Amino acid sequence: MTAAAGDLLNHRRKRHLEASPLPRHFHGPQRHSRIRLNFCPGASFPLLPPEARSLAFDMGNYVSSLLGGRPKDDGLRLYKGWVGTSREAGDLTVATTEETGTTAHMVSRKFGDPRKAALEAVPRPREKRKPHYKDALEATKRYDRRLEELGFEVKYQEEKFAELRKLDQAPKEDLSELFKPLTDEEEDEVHDCLFGRGPSSKVLVSHESSNIEISKEKFRCLRPGGWLNDEVINLYLELLKEREKREPKRFLKCHFFNTFFYKKLACGKNGYDYKSVKRWTTQRKLGYELIDCDKIFVPVHKDIHWCLAIINMKKNTFQYLDSLGGMDRNVLRVLARYIAEEVKDKSNKVIDTSSWPEVAVDYIPLQQNGYVLWWDCGVFMLKYIDFHSRGLSLSFSQEHMEYFRKRTVKEILRLRAD
16 A cells, blocks of 8 residues: 555545544444454455454445545445455445444454354254143142042041931930939938048948948048049949949940059050059959950049040940040050950950051040149049940030039949949
8 A cells, every 4th residue: 555545544534533423333232243354364455454443444435545436335346355255254244224323334244164053053942841731731630639639528528417317316315314313312321421520531331342442531532623533433443343244235345444554554664564464354353355345444544634545346446535635645555555465365366456546536525624623534534434334425514523423422332333
């Protein structure tokens, strides 16, 4: 390039920059690639001046200055001829005023191996996503499971209502004897036993077969608000045994453990000691084996609270009755282990008590004198045993407790359970 041409270029460039403001440039995602000009070493055209790297460089003016004038295409044809001589040159694109908002600029899109470019042009596979219809199908299945559960619940409730209807249509139990009022003579006898004068140590009742004696002081636990003691409970259970022997066809075949049995059974190192109660149920003592019983009653004492556990040998179930509505599955597990070992020891038979269910009582009378004053729990326990040994439902409530206390006094005084 001659010095004159250089001066002319600089002169025209200066006048152009002074005359027109800086163009607005494209700021899109391809900003840098569009303004970068890729020249090939083997291309047959003059080297561009350093000003060509500036965003304000006008290629049209530059080419026109080389040709001595300004052609209509701003020297685009000539520039394409320069760049097209090289194999490495890419496609030339003119960034029009519609794209950049400025005068036309020539840019180069360069790429290498066309196969590589084609592979790179292939869109990446999208992450596989479950079709919407499958999501809807799974949601429908969840609703189906819920409907199935509701169906089972409805069926269970219908069966329960059917049982209640049968009970309602069944002949009513004759409970008149269980709530027979005391006569005036019996009322006086009970009142004198509980509140009459005399030495408290005086023995009023002595049961020979069990060697249990009840003094006037021991009877006082049957006053309203009194806590039942072991002597009163155990003597009443002895009377229930005698009642069954006296009228075997009228009552179920039951065994009544006393209040000391479970304490002895559950006193071992691991909370279980069969050897300590092994001799309590010999054939010589009982005259029968526990496997032959319909029900086995086990009083359970919880510090200051009486509960009852029942081993139903006829239906192969366990029950736990608490007048406060509680439940102690550990007691039932201990009794399940005991009855299996007892039957094997006494009857030489193997029974699998692990499959025996723990049946909840649908209706159980509960005491209503609070969680601090639990004095009626012992009376509730005795009446659970009394009604179950008759095969009757528990048809009593808190309001009957005063009557049951008086009746228990009368039956113990006469050594006969009605």
